[in-house]
Amino acid sequence: MMIAHVGSEVRVFIRSRPTANFAQELIQYLPDGQTVSVHQRKDSRKGVVNNQLSSWSFRLDGVLHDVSQEEVYGRVGRGVVLGALEGYNGTVMCFGQTGAGKTYTMTGATESYKQRGIIPRALQEVFHEVEQRLDHTFSVHLSFLEIYNETLVDLLASVRGCPRVGPGGMVVVEEAGGGVSVRGLSLHPVHSEEEALNLLFEGEMHRIIGAHALNKNSSRSHCILTVHIESRSRTLSDAKYVTSKLNLVDLAGSERLGKTGSEGQVLKEAMYINKSLLFLEQAILALADRRRDHVPFRQTKLTHALKDSLGGNCNTVLVANIYGEASQIEETLSTLRFASRMKCVQMAPAVNEHTDPVLQVRKLEKEIQLLKQELCIHNTLANRMGMSYDTLSETQVAEIQSQVQRYLEGSLDEINIVSIRQIQEVFAQFKQAMQQQEQKVKAQLCQNYTLVEKAQSTAASTAAKSRSSQGTVGMVEGHGFGVGVAAPSERHIRPLSPGRTKSIKTKELASQGRKEAVEGRSPGPGKPVESVNPVQRDREGREHDPQSQEPQGPQEPLRPDSPPPKAEAFEDFKAERGSEINRILKENKLVLLERRARLRELTEGVNTAKREIDSTSTALRQWRDKRQSQGQFVSAEGVPVLDEAELSLVLRLRELKTQYRQQYEELCGTKAEVSYCQHLVDQCRTRLLTEFESWYNESFLLPEEVQAMLRSGAPIRPGLVPVYKALALEEDEQEHFERLRYELLADSPSAISFYNAQNRTVQRRNYSKAMSQAPVQKTTPRGSGRTKLPAILSVI
Numbered sequence: 001m002m003i004a005h006v007g008s009e010v011r012v013f014i015r016s017r018p019t020a021n022f023a024q025e026l027i028q029y030l031p032d033g034q035t036v037s038v039h040q041r042k043d044s045r046k047g048v049v050n051n052q053l054s055s056w057s058f059r060l061d062g063v064l065h066d067v068s069q070e071e072v073y074g075r076v077g078r079g080v081v082l083g084a085l086e087g088y089n090g091t092v093m094c095f096g097q098t099g100a101g102k103t104y105t106m107t108g109a110t111e112s113y114k115q116r117g118i119i120p121r122a123l124q125e126v127f128h129e130v131e132q133r134l135d136h137t138f139s140v141h142l143s144f145l146e147i148y149n150e151t152l153v154d155l156l157a158s159v160r161g162c163p164r165v166g167p168g169g170m171v172v173v174e175e176a177g178g179g180v181s182v183r184g185l186s187l188h189p190v191h192s193e194e195e196a197l198n199l200l201f202e203g204e205m206h207r208i209i210g211a212h213a214l215n216k217n218s219s220r221s222h223c224i225l226t227v228h229i230e231s232r233s234r235t236l237s238d239a240k241y242v243t244s245k246l247n248l249v250d251l252a253g254s255e256r257l258g259k260t261g262s263e264g265q266v267l268k269e270a271m272y273i274n275k276s277l278l279f280l281e282q283a284i285l286a287l288a289d290r291r292r293d294h295v296p297f298r299q300t301k302l303t304h305a306l307k308d309s310l311g312g313n314c315n316t317v318l319v320a321n322i323y324g325e326a327s328q329i330e331e332t333l334s335t336l337r338f339a340s341r342m343k344c345v346q347m348a349p350a351v352n353e354h355t356d357p358v359l360q361v362r363k364l365e366k367e368i369q370l371l372k373q374e375l376c377i378h379n380t381l382a383n384r385m386g387m388s389y390d391t392l393s394e395t396q397v398a399e400i401q402s403q404v405q406r407y408l409e410g411s412l413d414e415i416n417i418v419s420i421r422q423i424q425e426v427f428a429q430f431k432q433a434m435q436q437q438e439q440k441v442k443a444q445l446c447q448n449y450t451l452v453e454k455a456q457s458t459a460a461s462t463a464a465k466s467r468s469s470q471g472t473v474g475m476v477e478g479h480g481f482g483v484g485v486a487a488p489s490e491r492h493i494r495p496l497s498p499g500r501t502k503s504i505k506t507k508e509l510a511s512q513g514r515k516e517a518v519e520g521r522s523p524g525p526g527k528p529v530e531s532v533n534p535v536q537r538d539r540e541g542r543e544h545d546p547q548s549q550e551p552q553g554p555q556e557p558l559r560p561d562s563p564p565p566k567a568e569a570f571e572d573f574k575a576e577r578g579s580e581i582n583r584i585l586k587e588n589k590l591v592l593l594e595r596r597a598r599l600r601e602l603t604e605g606v607n608t609a610k611r612e613i614d615s616t617s618t619a620l621r622q623w624r625d626k627r628q629s630q631g632q633f634v635s636a637e638g639v640p641v642l643d644e645a646e647l648s649l650v651l652r653l654r655e656l657k658t659q660y661r662q663q664y665e666e667l668c669g670t671k672a673e674v675s676y677c678q679h680l681v682d683q684c685r686t687r688l689l690t691e692f693e694s695w696y697n698e699s700f701l702l703p704e705e706v707q708a709m710l711r712s713g714a715p716i717r718p719g720l721v722p723v724y725k726a727l728a729l730e731e732d733e734q735e736h737f738e739r740l741r742y743e744l745l746a747d748s749p750s751a752i753s754f755y756n757a758q759n760r761t762v763q764r765r766n767y768s769k770a771m772s773q774a775p776v777q778k779t780t781p782r783g784s785g786r787t788k789l790p791a792i793l794s795v796i
């Protein structure tokens, strides 16, 4: 059996039509039976022909010269047909100029049995094989497609019982797996050679015949007869089956337009044919080029319909029909070139194997049945009678549930494992029990949390009342937008008790804590403390309510175990506590942007002025040079004077220089402003971040001991945990103090060094004190210095 192997090339044969005027001097068939040499004579009409290109040699798979139809079928068609019966797609295609013998090769002479072509012989072979292969059942269908002027025509549409084509007409559609089919093309079941031939002749009758200068009865369309074969094994009750498509293609004549001398309808036909064959050539070239990953199949109906028939997963054979007369030598050359290109196309045929889902299910059901029987025997032998492997009933599930419950409570020592289904159910019950338990704990926590809120709310309102009576509550916040400190009494996210804190881990709690922390208030209704400056309240609270310095059980607010993501917290902070500094930062940024824009404008202006000065200076210089060569202008008094043009240049230069200077000055001023604004923006940004860090540390990270230290009244600002940082933050004030001292000591400069040294010693002592864990003793009065923002540029 001749089935192409993986990686082989498309097989190509030459067949020449017999003629009395065979151009022996131009076309030579070499004795190897595979090579054709062509020599082209000088064409006097075209003038000189390049002699180097006058001979060509084409080596193909075989030359069919003076051979019978039977031999042609044997060498060209049989292998492909047998392959199709095995499940390989196959294509036999005839290509060549009009009248070269394509239809003769493909269909043959209909009036003579002996001269019948590849198609009738293929149909005969198919049904002969179907009868022979008793171990398989075959189902064969035929379709007959014509492509005429880029229109798809169903040549078997007139057959009785054929369904009508829908409104969309016929279209080539791509199938999963890379194949194509023609939607709307009728498929006809055939059970015998005769039925198949009937359809072939019926289709042939309908072929559109066009008048043509070269051959009056030549067909002007491409025709594809497809034999669809499906085969299933009779012996193996297998769900697998194979399918294949055998395409028998008779292409329209390939001659060039100029040659035909056609006009009107025939010219139009010839144009369509040329176009489709040109695209066929392009597709072949792309297929032959292994580096190309795209093949332009969709450019015409022909290439699209043949997409899965040219190489690839298909056994493809091409017959290049030539008309060996001297007058046809150019067409012959063109056909041979096409044939040799086609020869380069690779194919890798593969059997189209499928699995029938219905049969597959049936097969698997049978297998399950068999396995169940085996299991039954196994259980009987293992003395495990009464085992069931079906889906568990409700009673069985309830029993397993009860077992799991008892096991969890401890009243059942172990659960006896009997089957996979039972194991799965036991796990499911464990999962369910765990989820229920989780819900319970959650509900309990929520309840406790509500209690805490209530208790806290009551305590806080009492405290608020008491503070109110002392005239400290409700003080309006001053300029403390950047303070970033929440009063310990307001830091509600403190553990109720160390043990309980560990168990509170829900996300809700964390986010609620965060929200309330940024708002600087404790949760719970009826607490009018939002307007109180938290720092002030903290201090007031510590000064007037010594009780608040100690943990107060339920009065202690809750604090989530895991801090919220910083990015999120930062957004909250900017919207609430840090809103004022954030606003100023934004305003300063705007001013900075505006100043920068102005700076750009001025720079451009200065540059333009500079360029104009340069060009005017050059013009002036040139003018002077020119004038100097002509002699000097002098007034009536004999004094040298400027002429009008020179004067206007001089004046323009002066004006430009003035303009330049003004703009340059403004530029310098704006540059200074930009750098000042930049400095302010940086300061604001640093301040915002510092305050945020401070607030975040205090609200979410500060350990309990530090909180306690803060509550005890230590003069360290909460949140600035590392003591050296706290000291560093005091530097503003220190610097302020030093500046005053410098001013005072301005008259006695020798004292400055002394005080500097003394100051450094004091700083070192404070630092080591702080590092040795002693609470830092801050000597500066509370509330001074640090709450002030650095100077901010007012919005212009």
Ligand SMILES: Nc1ncnc2c1ncn2[C@@H]1O[C@H](COP(=O)(O)OP(=O)(O)OP(=O)(O)O)[C@@H](O)[C@H]1O
Binding pocket: 016, 017, 018, 096, 097, 098, 099, 100, 101, 102, 103, 104, 105, 109, 215, 217, 218, 219, 220, 251, 252, 253, 254, 321
């Ligand atoms: N090998 C051959 N032996 C005998 N007769 C042939 C042979 N080849 C072609 N002919 C004859 O030549 C004529 C033209 O052949 P045919 O119609 O097959 O050409 P064609 O290539 O199919 O043309 P078209 O492109 O118009 O379809 C026919 O009468 C045919 O019988």
